[in-house]
Amino acid sequence: MKVLFKxxxxxxxxxxxxxxxxxxLPQVKGEAPVEKKVDLSxxxxxxxxxxxxxxxxxxxxxxxxxxxxxLGRAPDIEGDDMVAESAKRLADPxxxxxxxxxxxxxxxxxxxxxxxxxxxxxxxxxxxxxxxxPPVDKPPIxxxxxxxxxxxxxxxxxxxxxxTVALPTAAAAAEVAAGGAGGDAGxxxxxxxxxxxxxxxxxxxxxxxxxxxxxxxxxxxxxxxxRLTSEQVRQSILDPGAVIAEGFPPAMPTDFGAKMTVxxxxxxxxxxxxxxx
Amino acid sequence: xxxxxxxxxxxxxxxxxxxxxxxxxxxxxxxxVLAETGAGSAQARIAPVGEVRLQGQPPVEIAPAAAxxxxxxxxxxxxxxxxxxxxxxxxxxxxxxxxxxAQMHLFFGALVLAVPLFVLMIELVGVYTGDxxxxxxxxEFMKISLTGFSITAIFGGSLALALFMLYPDFMGYMMHVFGxxxxxxxxxxxxxxxxxxxxxxxxxxxxxxxxxxVHLTLGLLLNASGLTIMVLANSWATFMMAPSGVxxxxxxxxxxxxxxxxxxxxxxxxxxxxxxxxxxGAVVGAYAxxxxxxxxDPEKRAHYDWMGYTSNFIAILAFLPLPFAGYYLMAEIYxxxxxxxxxxxxxxxxxxFIVQAVLIGTILLAGNFYLxxxxxxxxxxxxxxxxxxxxxxxxxxxxxIWVTPHTLILSASEISLLGGSxxxxxxxxxxxxxxxxxxxxxxxxxxxxxxxxxxxxxxxxVRWAPLGNALLIGVYVAAVVNIIFLGVYYxxxxxxxxxxxxxxxxxxxxxxxxxAGLVIDTLMFRNAKRLxxxxxxxxxxxxxxxxxxxxxxxxxxxLMGYVRSSVKTHWHVYTVMKDNSPDNFIPTIGYAGNxxxxxxxxxxxxxxxxxxVANLSGSxxxxxxxxxxxxx
Ligand code: HEM
Numbered sequence: 037m038k039v040l041f042k043x044x045x046x047x048x049x050x051x052x053x054x055x056x057x058x059x060x061l062p063q064v065k066g067e068a069p070v071e072k073k074v075d076l077s078x079x080x081x082x083x084x085x086x087x088x089x090x091x092x093x094x095x096x097x098x099x100x101x102x103x104x105x106x107l108g109r110a111p112d113i114e115g116d117d118m119v120a121e122s123a124k125r126l127a128d129p130x131x132x133x134x135x136x137x138x139x140x141x142x143x144x145x146x147x148x149x150x151x152x153x154x155x156x157x158x159x160x161x162x163x164x165x166x167x168x169x170p171p172v173d174k175p176p177i178x179x180x181x182x183x184x185x186x187x188x189x190x191x192x193x194x195x196x197x198x199x200t201v202a203l204p205t206a207a208a209a210a211e212v213a214a215g216g217a218g219g220d221a222g223x224x225x226x227x228x229x230x231x232x233x234x235x236x237x238x239x240x241x242x243x244x245x246x247x248x249x250x251x252x253x254x255x256x257x258x259x260x261x262x263r264l265t266s267e268q269v270r271q272s273i274l275d276p277g278a279v280i281a282e283g284f285p286p287a288m289p290t291d292f293g294a295k296m297t298v299x300x301x302x303x304x305x306x307x308x309x310x311x312x313x
Numbered sequence: 314x315x316x317x318x319x320x321x322x323x324x325x326x327x328x329x330x331x332x333x334x335x336x337x338x339x340x341x342x343x344x345x346v347l348a349e350t351g352a353g354s355a356q357a358r359i360a361p362v363g364e365v366r367l368q369g370q371p372p373v374e375i376a377p378a379a380a381x382x383x384x385x386x387x388x389x390x391x392x393x394x395x396x397x398x399x400x401x402x403x404x405x406x407x408x409x410x411x412x413x414x415a416q417m418h419l420f421f422g423a424l425v426l427a428v429p430l431f432v433l434m435i436e437l438v439g440v441y442t443g444d445x446x447x448x449x450x451x452x453e454f455m456k457i458s459l460t461g462f463s464i465t466a467i468f469g470g471s472l473a474l475a476l477f478m479l480y481p482d483f484m485g486y487m488m489h490v491f492g493x494x495x496x497x498x499x500x501x502x503x504x505x506x507x508x509x510x511x512x513x514x515x516x517x518x519x520x521x522x523x524x525x526x527v528h529l530t531l532g533l534l535l536n537a538s539g540l541t542i543m544v545l546a547n548s549w550a551t552f553m554m555a556p557s558g559v560x561x562x563x564x565x566x567x568x569x570x571x572x573x574x575x576x577x578x579x580x581x582x583x584x585x586x587x588x589x590x591x592x593x594g595a596v597v598g599a600y601a602x603x604x605x606x607x608x609x610d611p612e613k614r615a616h617y618d619w620m621g622y623t624s625n626f627i628a629i630l631a632f633l634p635l636p637f638a639g640y641y642l643m644a645e646i647y648x649x650x651x652x653x654x655x656x657x658x659x660x661x662x663x664x665x666f667i668v669q670a671v672l673i674g675t676i677l678l679a680g681n682f683y684l685x686x687x688x689x690x691x692x693x694x695x696x697x698x699x700x701x702x703x704x705x706x707x708x709x710x711x712x713x714i715w716v717t718p719h720t721l722i723l724s725a726s727e728i729s730l731l732g733g734s735x736x737x738x739x740x741x742x743x744x745x746x747x748x749x750x751x752x753x754x755x756x757x758x759x760x761x762x763x764x765x766x767x768x769x770x771x772x773x774x775v776r777w778a779p780l781g782n783a784l785l786i787g788v789y790v791a792a793v794v795n796i797i798f799l800g801v802y803y804x805x806x807x808x809x810x811x812x813x814x815x816x817x818x819x820x821x822x823x824x825x826x827x828x829a830g831l832v833i834d835t836l837m838f839r840n841a842k843r844l845x846x847x848x849x850x851x852x853x854x855x856x857x858x859x860x861x862x863x864x865x866x867x868x869x870x871x872l873m874g875y876v877r878s879s880v881k882t883h884w885h886v887y888t889v890m891k892d893n894s895p896d897n898f899i900p901t902i903g904y905a906g907n908x909x910x911x912x913x914x915x916x917x918x919x920x921x922x923x924x925x926v927a928n929l930s931g932s933x934x935x936x937x938x939x940x941x942x943x944x945x
Pocket of ligand 1 (some may be wrong): 581588592640673
């Protein structure tokens with residue numbers, strides 16, 4: 037009996053010692069990706085970029101490989117300016133893909149990683165002809181087209197580059213709006229329901245007159261529909277500096293693109309394009 | 314008298330230690346139960362897996378193109394994609410239930426698979442040497458593991474039941490994929506049982522001459538059915554990790570052979586086969602150690618000492634090639650999916666390889682300690698006293714290198730600062746190269762211990778003995794230098810791609826030492842002069858190494874099972890069938906530690922029961938006096 041207790045005590049003690057070791061290590065949980073609802077009627081470019089950031093670090097498991105040296109197993113795409121890198125890749129004589137610009141290159145890298153393998157990072161023994169990266173639209177990563185866009189938006193935006201991807205389609209947004217789904221109100225100012233509301237929300241009327249040609253800070257907009265196409269209207273809102281109406285200071289805010297929801301922007305554009313004086 | 318006082322001293326120590334352990338154990342269990350019932354966290358557990366999707370829109374279809382292809386061929390059936398509500402809720406974590414049952418089944422399965430394997434080997438040795446002691450020992454090994462077969466079946470049955478009840482969709486899919494193969498598996502049990510009972514109970518009936526060969530054949534058939542069972546079951550585990558024979562949506566497109574023969578099947582078969590032998594040897598060693606400690610009869614002590622030595626020999630011999638099989642497995646995982654490989658070695662699971670290091674270190678130290686203690690059996694061992702100190706030093710230093718480089722305690726904010734797992738300064742020391750140097754040095758040191766032990770009762774008589782020794786020393790020195798150079802150079806001065814390659818070179822170096830050592834010693838000690846050796850002449854404390862071995866092995870096995878299962882992340886069948894259950898996350902390592910300790914303790918108790926039953930058959934109650942009187 038004495039032997040039994042001694043040996044049993046020894047064995048249990050050792051078991052507990054091993055358990056203790058696990059307690060000393062960092063207690064991290066590997067969460068499965070959690071469902072995120074994106075309400076387009078309140079989605080801004082800022083949100084979209086943040087979504088890309090989140091996908092990159094969590095659901096996309098990109099940081100498993102894309103980490104700063106010496107720990108990384110892939111190029112440090114978070115640390116590098118990927119728009120600049122993309123230009124270099126496209127200029128490389130080894131490049132045989134179909135991309136023409138940074139956005140195209142980034143999308144291609146995610147969907148068809150082996151089209152162009154960054155030198156030194158190919159699968160062992162493949163002489164950089166095969167990428168170890170899994171296509172991100174296939175399991176196990178399995179990102180949707182919208183999620184891939186979000187990641188690209190983030191990759192472009194994080195180094196201050198221009199974001200070239202469009203927000204998810206307005207058609208879908210309109211449908212969503214019609215469905216009357218309630219977004220998470222309270223977080224951001226409630227999205228406007230009509231063009232008038234939107235114009236008020238973004239305080240357009242404090243600089244523009246909507247019912248005359250009079251100039252306040254900016255030009256009057258009563259006839260804007262006859263001067264500009266809706267494409268041009270959209271551009272003037274998203275990128276006011278591109279074409280400045282003659283004689284005006286560059287006073288218009290440049291962050292509407294990030295602040296407006298897809299829906300709001302479309303409503304405003306439509307409303308203004310119909311204003312023909 | 315010396316002994317007396319030492320014992321009472323130890324006993325005095327034991328009580329507080331035991332009490333402390335008990336308290337620890339109970340707090341461990343209590344936290345476990347709390348974690349289990351997840352008091353208050355039910356809501357948290359119910360967050361479903363998901364994709365980002367447009368509000369008001371249906372969920373994005375998984376691989377729609379492939380699904381369309383599946384529609385065209387009507388008989389193709391994609392893997393089910395159960396929603397969270399499809400998983401039965403039994404009020405506690407389903408995963409925890411399956412975890413415990415599966416691990417218990419695996420432990421006993423591994424044990425009863427391994428024991429007949431080395432029993433057959435020992436029986437063969439007995440036949441060739443004509444030494445009946447081998448035959449008796451083999452028979453005794455069988456005897457003590459016999460109940461294990463029933464225990465395996467009981468846990469297997471409970472596991473199947475639990476799986477079908479708790480994961481009906483998943484099990485439905487697995488049955489759909491494997492179909493009749495499962496029936497083959499079940500039928501193998503009948504063969505296994507048949508051969509087992511005839512082999513065991515026929516031991517003395519078929520003992521000599523031609524009948525002995527009949528008996529050996531029975532043993533071979535027993536092992537054949539056992540191995541078939543193992544590889545069939547392995548294919549389920551490997552299918553879940555790396556599905557083959559099915560298309561992207563899990564519809565069966567190949568035959569059963571294509572399904573079974575996934576890229577990880579053979580690596581797992583090999584690794585488990587070797588690991589099981591080591592595990593089996595370690596467990597029966599504990600039996601021998603226990604019997605040794607329980608008796609004072611010198612003859613019995615000699616017998617159980619020898620039995621313990623043989624068990625340790627089997628365990629360590631099987632252990633030495635394990636890391637190689639481990640690398641092979643890991644390399645195949647990487648080549649199947651870089652993503653999966655990195656999830657195991659570079660993500661949050663990376664920490665757990667520190668625990669693996671502690672366990673393997675324990676196994677090595679215990680095995681070595683036992684060998685050194687065993688040298689007291691022979692009179693020729695004095696020669697090696699000095700070397701042993703060096704070996705011990707190398708082992709301990711390597712062990713420390715293996716374990717300490719990672720910062721052991723990090724706060725939560727530090728973890729997020731490090732991006733989850735690695736420290737930017739300590740990290741480089743924690744990555745494989747430094748550890749690889751240590752592991753290989755430890756293996757070499759262990760082999761050296763083993764070699765010294767084998768030499769300790771012999772004196773070489775061949776003329777070239779000094780030359781042979783010099784050659785051997787040269788091999789050892791060159792190997793050590795090479796391993797350190799490879800590790801440092803490729804580990805720290807080139808990029809990741811070469812690191813894996815360098816570890817292969819290191820491992821090959823170790824292998825060369827083992828082979829060279831065996832060859833040189835075999836040639837050199839031909840017709841060597843034998844020094845007297847005495848079984849049973851070994852200190853009691855050495856026997857504790859024989860307990861440390863199975864405990865560490867058991868724990869290690871459960872730990873690696875956790876890795877194997879966790880690298881699939883939130884998939885039942887990787888890339889094919891998502892796990893949408895509340896338990897689809899990778900639990901923290903502390904939680905896993907609790908579960909592992911729970912199963913280890915359960916296993917310990919079951920093994921105790923198994924040994925107790927084995928001993929019952931040998932004892933016979935004396936006829937009670939009263940009855941005898943009544944009859945008179
Ligand atoms: C660095 C080398 C190693 C790697 C990468 C490795 C990896 C693994 C993996 C992924 C598994 C899961 C297989 C499963 O449970 O189905 C496993 C199982 C196991 N490993 Fe290793 N291993 C290594 C070395 C070792 C060593 C040195 C031991 C020594 C005892 C060992 C003992 C085991 C055992 C006992 C199992 C469980 C086998 C079973 O369930 O049948 N491994 N290993």
